[in-house]
Amino acid sequence: MNITEKLTKELSLRKPQELSLIKLDAILSGVKLDRDKLEDIEARLVGNVKFDTEFPSFTFALATGVGKTRLMAAMIAYLYYTKGLKDFFILTPGETIYTKTIDNFTPSSKKYVLDGLTDFPMFNLITGENYTYANFGNQLFDAVNIYVFNIQKIFNERTDVEFRFHRYQETLGSSFAELLQQKDLVILMDESHRYRGVKSIKAINHLKPELGLEFTATPISDNVVYSYTLGDAINDSKKALASLHNGNGAKGGYIKIPYVIARSDDYTYKGDLELVKLEDGIRRHREKKALIEAYCKNNKLPFVLPVTLLTTKNIQHAKDVKALIESDSFFDGYYKDKTLLVTSESEVDSINQLLRLEEPYPVNKNEIVVHVDKLKEGWDVKNVYTIIPFRASISKTLIEQTIGRGLRLPFGELSGVEELDSLDIISHDNFARVIAVAHEVAEGIGVKKAEKKEELKTVEIKPTGNKKLWIKIPAVEAKVYSSNKLEFFPIKLRLEELKKIKPRMVKTDIVSRQTEDAGEVEIKEEINPVNRIVRLIILEMSEFDISFKAILQKIVKHYLDQLQVTGKELSKLVKLHEQTILNDILPQLQEKLQEQTRIKFGVLDEQLPFEPYLKVVKVSAVPLDKDEVSEAESRGNIIKGYDKSVYPAYVFDSTQEKLLADSLERDKSVVSWLRLRNGQLPIKYIYGNYNPDFIVERKDANYLVEVKDKSKLDKKDPEVLEKAKQAEEWCKIASGATNKQWIYKLLPHTAVSRINSFDAIISSAYKIDKK
Numbered sequence: 001m002n003i004t005e006k007l008t009k010e011l012s013l014r015k016p017q018e019l020s021l022i023k024l025d026a027i028l029s030g031v032k033l034d035r036d037k038l039e040d041i042e043a044r045l046v047g048n049v050k051f052d053t054e055f056p057s058f059t060f061a062l063a064t065g066v067g068k069t070r071l072m073a074a075m076i077a078y079l080y081y082t083k084g085l086k087d088f089f090i091l092t093p094g095e096t097i098y099t100k101t102i103d104n105f106t107p108s109s110k111k112y113v114l115d116g117l118t119d120f121p122m123f124n125l126i127t128g129e130n131y132t133y134a135n136f137g138n139q140l141f142d143a144v145n146i147y148v149f150n151i152q153k154i155f156n157e158r159t160d161v162e163f164r165f166h167r168y169q170e171t172l173g174s175s176f177a178e179l180l181q182q183k184d185l186v187i188l189m190d191e192s193h194r195y196r197g198v199k200s201i202k203a204i205n206h207l208k209p210e211l212g213l214e215f216t217a218t219p220i221s222d223n224v225v226y227s228y229t230l231g232d233a234i235n236d237s238k239k240a241l242a243s244l245h246n247g248n249g250a251k252g253g254y255i256k257i258p259y260v261i262a263r264s265d266d267y268t269y270k271g272d273l274e275l276v277k278l279e280d281g282i283r284r285h286r287e288k289k290a291l292i293e294a295y296c297k298n299n300k301l302p303f304v305l306p307v308t309l310l311t312t313k314n315i316q317h318a319k320d321v322k323a324l325i326e327s328d329s330f331f332d333g334y335y336k337d338k339t340l341l342v343t344s345e346s347e348v349d350s351i352n353q354l355l356r357l358e359e360p361y362p363v364n365k366n367e368i369v370v371h372v373d374k375l376k377e378g379w380d381v382k383n384v385y386t387i388i389p390f391r392a393s394i395s396k397t398l399i400e401q402t403i404g405r406g407l408r409l410p411f412g413e414l415s416g417v418e419e420l421d422s423l424d425i426i427s428h429d430n431f432a433r434v435i436a437v438a439h440e441v442a443e444g445i446g447v448k449k450a451e452k453k454e455e456l457k458t459v460e461i462k463p464t465g466n467k468k469l470w471i472k473i474p475a476v477e478a479k480v481y482s483s484n485k486l487e488f489f490p491i492k493l494r495l496e497e498l499k500k501i502k503p504r505m506v507k508t509d510i511v512s513r514q515t516e517d518a519g520e521v522e523i524k525e526e527i528n529p530v531n532r533i534v535r536l537i538i539l540e541m542s543e544f545d546i547s548f549k550a551i552l553q554k555i556v557k558h559y560l561d562q563l564q565v566t567g568k569e570l571s572k573l574v575k576l577h578e579q580t581i582l583n584d585i586l587p588q589l590q591e592k593l594q595e596q597t598r599i600k601f602g603v604l605d606e607q608l609p610f611e612p613y614l615k616v617v618k619v620s621a622v623p624l625d626k627d628e629v630s631e632a633e634s635r636g637n638i639i640k641g642y643d644k645s646v647y648p649a650y651v652f653d654s655t656q657e658k659l660l661a662d663s664l665e666r667d668k669s670v671v672s673w674l675r676l677r678n679g680q681l682p683i684k685y686i687y688g689n690y691n692p693d694f695i696v697e698r699k700d701a702n703y704l705v706e707v708k709d710k711s712k713l714d715k716k717d718p719e720v721l722e723k724a725k726q727a728e729e730w731c732k733i734a735s736g737a738t739n740k741q742w743i744y745k746l747l748p749h750t751a752v753s754r755i756n757s758f759d760a761i762i763s764s765a766y767k768i769d770k771k
Contacts, residue, residue, distance in 0.1 A: 003081055007074045010116045014254055016228035017071045020060045023226045024075060024213070027058065028083070033210050034184075050222040052196070054205045057212025059192060060226045061219045063233040065255040065407030068215040069104050072188050073113035075213055077120055079186055080144060087183040089147040089207065091154075093194040098150040101190065102127055105146055128153035131176050132169065147180075151195060154203050177207060185209045192216045217404060230403070234258070234444030240414055241421060246687075246719055250414040255407040256385075256423040259446040262434040274390060278324070280450045281308060281388040281426040282331065285367065288385045290456040291419050294614035297458075299679060302360045304410045308386040310370045311402065315343045321390070322370045340366040357381050382408040388426045403441070426450075455619040459638055463610040464648050469672040471646060471697045474737040475604040476730055478684030484543045488554050489592055493562035495584050529574035530556050536582055543593055559585060599684050601730055603737040613677055615651040623649060626662060634658035646674040656707050657693070662754045663761060664696060670758055672697040685726040687719065692727060692744075696758065701741040703762070704731055710748035713766050720746075724768045744768075 004025050008018045031041055033056065041056050042049055051057055062068050072090065079085040090105075092098040104113045105125055114120055123144035131147070154165050154177070166177045185207060189195055192214035195204060204212075214223070217230070233255045240253025261284065263276075285308045296303045312318040318341060326336045340353050356364045358381055384406030406423040414421045427434050438445040463470070534552045538544045544552065559581075560570065574581065617638060624633060626641040639658065640649040644665055652658045657675060664673040674695045682689035694705040704727055712720055724746050731742035751764035 003078060007077055007117075010118060011070060011074050011077075011114075012116065013070065013074055014067055015252065016062055016066050016232075016254070017074060019228075020062070020071055020226045021074050021078060023060075024058070024078065025082075027225060031056070033083075045225065047225070048222070049225060052221055052223070053201060053212055055209050055212055057187075057189075057209075057214055057223055059214040059216065059219050059221060059224045061216055061224050062228045063230040063255065063407070064217045064404035065409075066228060066233055067254070068190065068217075069101065070113050072190070072213070072215060073105075075188070076146065076186075077114065077117055079211075080120070085184055085186055085210075086144045087147070087180070087185050088145070089149070089180065089185055089187045089209070091187060091189045091195070091204070092148070092150045093191045094150060094152075097190055098128070098148065102148050105148060131165075151200060151203070154207075181206075181208045186211045186213065188212075189214045190216075193218050193220045196220060230442040231444050233407075234442060237414060237421070238444065241416065244414060244416045244688075250416065253414040253421075254409070256409060256421055257444070257446065258403050258407065258423045258425065259448050260425050260427050260434050260438050261448050261450050262427050263450045274321075275324075277390070277426055278310075278321070278388060281310075281386050281424070282335075282368075283453070283455065284424050284426070285386045286331075287453070287456050288419050289367075290458050290616050291417055293458050294616050295415060295417055295420060297614045298677065301411065304383050305361045305364060305367060306385040307357055307366070307381060307383050308368045308388065309384050309405055310368065311387070311389040312370060312372050313390060315345060315372055317390070318343055318370050318372050325368055325370070335368055338365055339368040339370060342369060342371040344372070358383060381405070382410040384423070385420075386424045386426065403445075422446075424448075456616050457619045457621070458614045458616055459621070459651070460612050460614055461647055461649055461651070462612045463646055469644065469646055470610055471672050471674060471695055471702065472738055473608040473681065473695065474734050475606045475608055476683075476733055476737075477602045477604050479600050479602065480598075480684065480686070484548075484593060486544075486548060486551055486589070486592060488551060488558075491555050491559045491585065491588050493559055493584070495580065529560060529571050532574055533560070533578065533581060533585070536578060537585065537589065540582065540586060541589065555589070556585070599686065599726060599729070601684075601733040603733055608681065610646055613680075617651055626658075626665070629658075631655055644670060644672055646672060650675050656749050656752045659754045660694060660705075660707065660752045660761070663752070663756055664694070664758060666754075667758045669698050670696055671699060683723070683727055683730050685723050687722070690723040690726065698758075701743050702734075702738075703758075704742060704744045705747065705762075706745070707747045707749055707752060710750050713746070713748050721768065724766075728768060 004018070004021050007013065007021060013021065027045070030044055036056075038051050038054075038056060042051065049058075060068075060071065062071065076088045079088075090101055092101050102125070103109045104111055106112060107114075107122075121144050123146050126145060126147045128149050166175045168175055187204060187207065187209040189204075189212065193216045195201065214221070219227075234257055237253035237255055237257050240250040241257075243252075244250040261280065263280075285306060288306050292304055292306055295301070310321060312321055322339055322341045324330055325339050327333065340350060340357075342350055342354055353364070353366060354369070357366060357369070358364070387402050387406055389402055402425055403423070409421075411420075435447045438447050530553055533556045534549060537552055537556070538546065538548065560574070563570065563573065565573065615638075617636060621637055623638045623640040626639050629637065629639060634652055634655050635658075636651065636653075638649055638651055639661075642648050642650070642661065642665055645661070650657075650661065652661070652675070661673070661675060664670050676692060676695060678691050679689075680691070681695070682691055684690075692704050692706045694703075694707075696703040696705060706724070706727070708720055724744065727744045731744045734742040745762045745765040746768065747761065747765055751761050753761070
């Protein structure tokens with residue numbers, strides 16, 4: 001395991017963080033910091049990189065919410081392990097980020113970003129408050145030192161005073177700035193776009209750093225070496241959600257998906273526009289609160305109190321808005337003592353409450369934060385779900401400044417619940433203009449129309465007190481075993497255009513994806529093209545090592561033979577388009593490896609409990625009798641009256657669920673039944689967890705039932721079939737554990753009918769191919 005793999009694993013780095021670290025490793029492998037001239041370093045980098053500092057400094061442009069501070073920590077560890085560097089100066093633009101960064105690098109903090117490293121040494125944490133301590137200087141020469149300062153602590157605009165950072169101190173024998181000049185200093189600049197002014201750059205250059213690392217979501221300099229934009233992050237979150245909805249994990253999604261909420265242009269405003277905007281935003285807030293309550297309860301998570309952020313025009317306006325929110329006329333006075341005002345006049349207590357916004361209820365009771373341009377870059381709270389900007393009309397700058405305050409994920413990963421995976425920005429400008437501005441900021445920002453919808457509430461669904469109906473479901477543990485056995489398979493060339501490509505020299509930076517075209521050239525035949533691709537595959541996929549060389553050579557040769565070119569022409573194609581070829585080959589190899597993945601189920605000495613859970617319904621919803629509801633009412637309402645079920649009431653998500661429930665309730669052969677809620681009986685399969693629909697108990701056997709769209713079954717959707725195979729394996733284990741047969745039935749939705757018996761319904765079940 002190399003150093004980047006070690007740090008990625010121990011610090012649980014996300015993919016953009018890992019790629020940034022790999023990029024730094026690649027850059028520094030070809031650079032001698034203490035010898036190379038700036039122009040020589042610039043010449044070696046792809047993308048016309050130019051430095052505006054007197055030392056080499058590289059910008060890593062990561063979207064807000066992806067984790068710049070964690071990346072900073074990984075790079076500090078990397079430079080200590082590989083270069084022996086010990087002095088790291090972290091520069092922040094203001095007091096808010098400064099305070100947060102000190103907390104991030106304090107080992108006793110629960111937000112400590114170096115937590116997880118197995119052998120990183122103890123270090124001195126030097127800040128703008130403690131650097132003048134009398135005996136501190138002597139401690140700084142043999143130890144690892146992390147300095148955290150904000151830009152205001154190393155220079156200011158005044159020329160009539162000597163700034164103490166540069167003032168001679170007897171205990172040091174120099175100024176603190178001069179002491180830092182003696183060291184091999186690495187300067188790490190958070191929100192680095194804030195330091196491009198002449199005086200800021202001059203103050204930074206004065207420290208004579210050996211290396212600079214810059215982090216920002218909005219770069220304005222020409223030294224960017226890796227970029228992961230807001231558009232990239234939105235796209236990845238959308239892909240992760242699609243994967244999650246298909247029953248897979250949500251790996252690769254790092255932020256909430258932002259939406260601008262606007263009224264349609266034909267909407268006639270009645271009354272004050274600001275009040276309409278405020279009420280629309282708070283309705284969204286209340287809807288999210290109900291959904292969060294249910295999600296946390298059902299997944300046994302601490303309750304996360306959602307926060308709405310309001311940006312106002314000035315201090316008086318902020319006070320007026322707060323007074324309105326806390327008035328009896330606004331949602332019946334619910335937000336009295338739940339609204340926090342933060343301005344330049346705020347007392348210490350308000351600032352402390354601000355710092356506690358992420359704490360669980362009741363440590364934090366504030367649901368609304370009103371501020372006047374106080375909470376800018378660096379202030380981001382993971383439980384901000386709604387933002388209402390009153391300051392100005394919608395603009396690219398406003399969205400860019402606003403959006404970063406609420407992109408972080410409160411649960412550390414996407415939930416799969418649309419409203420909990422989105423950040424809403426309320427705007428009531430011209431609808432077409434809103435769409436245009438949103439698309440100008442980043443591809444993927446959604447625009448939704450504000451709708452007048454009934455509010456939501458949570459209802460508790462409790463199990464029946466008749467425990468004779470409680471079906472005995474064994475607790476089954478799943479263990480995943482991956483075998484890296486690979487056999488020859490006829491790999492396909494899925495890129496026919498490769499046959500038509502004229503060899504051109506393309507200089508490519510794989511991490512940043514930037515390319516430079518050097519035109520058509522002749523390439524000397526250096527290495528066998530099959531071996532070239534095999535070597536790259538082994539480097540790219542950690543599952544393979546040199547022992548796989550022979551089988552990979554056979555597979556790659558079969559692939560390249562399909563190009564129908566040989567000799568030098570083949571060598572040209574392979575060398576100049578190796579990344580394109582790899583992008584075609586690697587997924588096919590990954591699929592074959594996944595086929596070697598095996599899941600083994602084992603029974604734990606316990607049974608699954610039946611506990612109350614929450615469902616979200618309209619606030620006007622009342623329990624309806626199962627025999628008196630229409631088909632239109634069967635979704636989203638509380639349906640009661642099920643005497644043979646583990647739960648006597650349900651909130652169904654589809655008409656088919658209600659029809660099957662009614663059929664099971666009538667069927668005399670059914671002893672008991674259960675509509676499983678999401679997560680109640682997760683069955684492991686190779687892409688994640690699968691949750692079946694129903695359990696049915698009869699005297700002869702217990703049935704695990706899944707209802708699927710008939711079209712997916714007719715097409716033999718591979719994901720559906722993989723889930724079914726693992727469900728059948730689960731049933732085998734459950735049968736042995738309970739001494740009663742468990743049977744899996746995969747049903748087309750067309751088979752479900754209220755009047756059919758259970759036997760009639762399952763007679764249409766699909767047979768699972770066990771190959």
